[in-house]
Amino acid sequence: MNWVLAANIGLSFVAVPITVAVCYAAWRRRSAPGILSFFLMMANCSVWVISDFLSTLGPTERVAFAWQIPIRMSAVSLLPLFFLAFSLEYTGNSAWLRPRRFVWLTILPIISQVLIWTPLHPQFIRSIEFAHIGPFFLRQGATLGPWFPIHRAYSYALVGVSLLLLFAQIFRSFHFYRRQAIILFLGMLLAVSANAIANLSIPQLGGTVAPWLDWTLASFTISGIAWSWALFRVRFLDVMPFALDAVFDSMNDAAIVLDSAGRIADLNPAASWLLGRTRMEAVGVALPEVAEDIAAVVDRLDLPGQRAEIAVGDRVLELRISPLDGPRGVVGRLAVLRDVTERVQLTRELDAYARTVAHDLKNPLTVVAGYVEVIQTSGVPLDQQTQGYLARIADTSNTMARIINELLLLARVRNVAQVKTTQLDMARIVANVVERFGSEIQRTGAEIVGPPAWPSARGYGAWVEEIWANYVSNALKYGGTPPRVEIGATENSNTVRFWVRDHGPGMSDEASVRVFKEFERLNGEHAEGHGLGLSIVTRIVRKLGGEAGVTTKLGDGCTFWFTLPRDRDVST
Incomplete structure (x- = not known):
């Protein structure tokens, strides 16, 4: 008999800390949806195993009995109710927890509590027999009252419904949550099965299944390990399927x-x-x-x-x-x-309007620029003031032409559903951009530094050239005096990241977020611009399956970058 006592005390030393630890973890997360019912369930499990352990310690039979009734039996009668509440909430059936429904389920457990905590407790359990082994008391049997069979039948009914809910959740869940549901179901099934064996072990009921072993305590030990695994390995208390379902369905x-x-x-x-x-x-x-x-x-x-x-x-x-x-x-x-039907339709209407306006402006603008060129090259003597006016008209015409061309490009990019990409000759594309800005590079004394070879990427050449043109143009404007512009590329596993680095004043974090939006300008007070260029870059890069952005720090320049899908390991 001494080894039986040692086995039960040993189980208590394992079951008590496990159930208390899981209970404490649930308490710390009690404000999260669905956790409170699990905490109440684990709190009753903890009371159950602790009272069993303290009952064994005595020190008198009267004290041992007090730990059994009312304390242990109070937890026993409430546990199935909280198990059902948890199962309903975990499986997304929380509508059954509304007071007008759930209150009916509490009637029999409330009656049990009244009987347990009052002198009427013999109606629940008349007496409990203990074996006195040294200073310890080992529970060996009980004389049941007339209410106990009602309590037991009702409790098993609640537990049966709870297990069915968890079992059904296994087949409704997707992978990660299925593992959660399986662990919880098996842990609960083990505890319930062991409790059923414990009831069958009561000698007064003719039980012969190892009456010396506290089966429920043994099951709580193993179930506690399963619940701990669910808690710490599959993050049971952090991610609940019913919460995902609520967001998913809404x-x-x-x-x-x-x-x-x-x-x-x-x-x-x-x-x-x-x-x-x-x-x-x-x-x-x-x-x-x-x-x-x-x-x-x-x-x-x-x-x-x-x-x-x-x-x-x-x-x-x-x-x-x-x-x-x-x-x-x-x-x-x-x-x-x-x-996005409405958004696409509005965008198409806006782009159609932009194309119409751009085309309507382009013809008279071409006429104005043509007349200016005729006057400037006619050989007619002009005073210095008139020459200045003509030069200003020509510059303004060129600026308006760039704006119109960018509006047309923006409209084209937004209206192309799919782009046929090819392997890019990036060296030629960059050379074209440098040639385009040749006069400005010469005027400002800018230095452009590039790599000897370029990694290969896929894209649409004309559009990629516009990306480089926008980035290089900004670097020439804001890259210091004289501007020093570094361009290069970095290969990643699936993409190539191209970049343009200047050594100008840089930008704040707020400005770096706004700069890729339409009609935002890097520095509205000190530089020309209309705020379309970088927004066009964003749209082009997205169409080509890449991303665009900027890395910057005030006083330390800017690095504008974009990514494109990688082609193969060759250089151009």
Whole structure:
């Protein structure tokens, strides 16, 4: 009998710290949705195992009995109720926790509490038999009252519903949350099964299944390890599936979760409406069978964060793809589709208006510039003031021509759905840009430093030349006196990052965020400009599957950069 006592005390030494630790972790996160019910459940588990342990320590049979009734049995009667509350909340069925519904489930546990904490406790358990081993008291059996069978049947009913909810959640969850649900389900199932064995072990009920072992205490030890694994390994208290479901289902954008084989693992109501399939009809089906046009674009977007526009009927959808990572790598993808029909239509109307205005301005502007050139080259004697006026008219005409050309380029970029890219001859493109600014480089005494060779990338040559032209133009304006402009490239795994560095005054963090927006200027007081150039860069780079940005620090110059998809390991 001494080794039986040692086994039960040993189990207590393991079960108590585990359940208390999980309870404490839940308490620290109690303000998060769904955690309070788990904390209350674990608090009752902790009271259960602690009271069992203290009952064993005595020091008298009366004290041992007091730890059993009312303290231990109070936790026993409340635990199934909080288990159900947690299961309802964890599986997204929290509507059943509304007071007008849940209050009916509390009636029998409240009656049990009244019986346990009052002189009526013999109606619950009449007596408990202990084996006195030295200074310790080992619980060996109990004489049950008439209310106990009612309590037991009701408790197992609540627990059964809770286990069914968790079991169903296993098949409704996607990978990461499925692991959570499996661990929680198995931990709870073990505890419930052990408690059932413990009840069958009561000699008064004819039980013969190891009556010397505290089966519930043993199960709490193993279940506590499982709950600890769920807590610290699969971040159970940090990410709850019902919270994800609430956000997922309330999204206005259509969201489709794809597994590694390209099958639909889940979709929200917006996606269900878009595809014309219910969740039950769509889950498990390959995406091409449901939406072939969307599937074709999804397969084409192989880089995270890439976007594409899809025409579906009379609507235009913007598609974004994000990888879903698991412990062993990518386990699926999330496709989000946003209806951008109105935005696209407004943009097209704006671009059409810009093209019309630009063309209408271009013809008279060409006439003005032509007449100025005729007068300047006619050989007619002009005084110095008139020559100054003509030079100013010519400069203004050239500036307006650049603005018009950039408006036309911006309109063209926004209206091209797909761009056919080729391997770029970056050395030639950069040489063309340097030649374009030859007179300004000579006038300012600027120095442009570049690499001897360029890594190969893919893009559309004419547009990439405009990117370089905008960056070099800004560097010549703001790159110091005289300007020193460094250009270069850095190869990454899938992209090439091209950059232009100046040695000017730099920018603040706020300015570096605004500078790529339309009609924003780097320095409105000291430099010419209309704020279109860098916004055009952003649009071009996005169309080509890259990114654009600036790295800067006040007083330390700027490095403007853009990325393009890498072609192959050759240099130009």
